[in-house]
Amino acid sequence: MFEDFDHVGIAVAALDPALDEYRERFGMEVIRRERSDAHAIEIAMVGAGTGQVELLAPLTEDSDIGRFVASHGPGLHHLAYRVPDIEAALAQLRERGVPMIDEQPRTGFAGSKIAFVALSATDGVLTEIVEPAA
C-alpha cells in the first residue's frame, strides 16, 4: 500500500528558529514553505537527504498545532506515508475497516492530496497518507 514515508511531521513553537537549528546542526535546508491562515499554521518542508521533515508552527494558540505544543511541548507530531493513488488507498483502508479522520482526500502541502487516519486506528500515532501533486 505504501511506497515510502512521505514526511515526518514535527511541531515547533516558532518556525524561523527551528529552521536555523535544523540548518546549523544537521545541514537540512528548506525545500518549500507555506502558510495556511485557514489552519493558523506555518509549514516548512526541510530535506534530510531523500527524507523530508515537515516543521509545523502555530500562528495562534488555539490552532491544532498551538494546542499540541501547549499540551505536549514541541516534538514528533505525525507520520505520513506516500501512496501512488490516494483514492485507491482510501478504498483499501475502508475495506479493512480502518477508521479515518478524512473519508475523502483534501488538499495538503504543495498541492498534494492527503487524508488522516483516526488516532484510534494507530495506537497513538497520528498517521497521514499523501499522494504528491503530479
Add this chain to the structure above:
Amino acid sequence: MFEDFDHVGIAVAALDPALDEYRERFGMEVIRRERSDAHAIEIAMVGAGTGQVELLAPLTEDSDIGRFVASHGPGLHHLAYRVPDIEAALAQLRERGVPMIDEQPRTGFAGSKIAFVALSATDGVLTEIVEPAA
C-alpha cells in the same frame, strides 16, 4: 550529512498485537525482529515500501520504553537518520557543538552503529543517527 531516514521509532505497549495491526491495516510486514534483555526491550522493524518503522515494546515497566509508554502512552518515539559514516557524522556534530547522548557509536538494531543526539538539541524530538551494518 543525512542520506535519508533510517527509520521512525514507535513505542507500543506489546509487540504482537501491534504487528498484527500494522499488517492488517497497512499491509506492513516484519523485516526483522530482535530482543534485547540488556535494554528490556523487544523490537521489530516493519516495512512501509522503502521506509522502515521500528516498533519498540517494553519487557519491563521500568525500562526506558516502559516508562515512556507509562507516561506518554504509545506513540511516536524517535526519528533516525541514515548516515554513510557514523564517525564522520559524530565529528561534524561535535564541530557544530551539538550535544549528544552517545559521544561514541554503539551497536544498534541488526548490527548497525548508532548514536543518539541529546533531546535538548532538537526541541523535543529524540534523534538518532544510524550507520547500517555493511
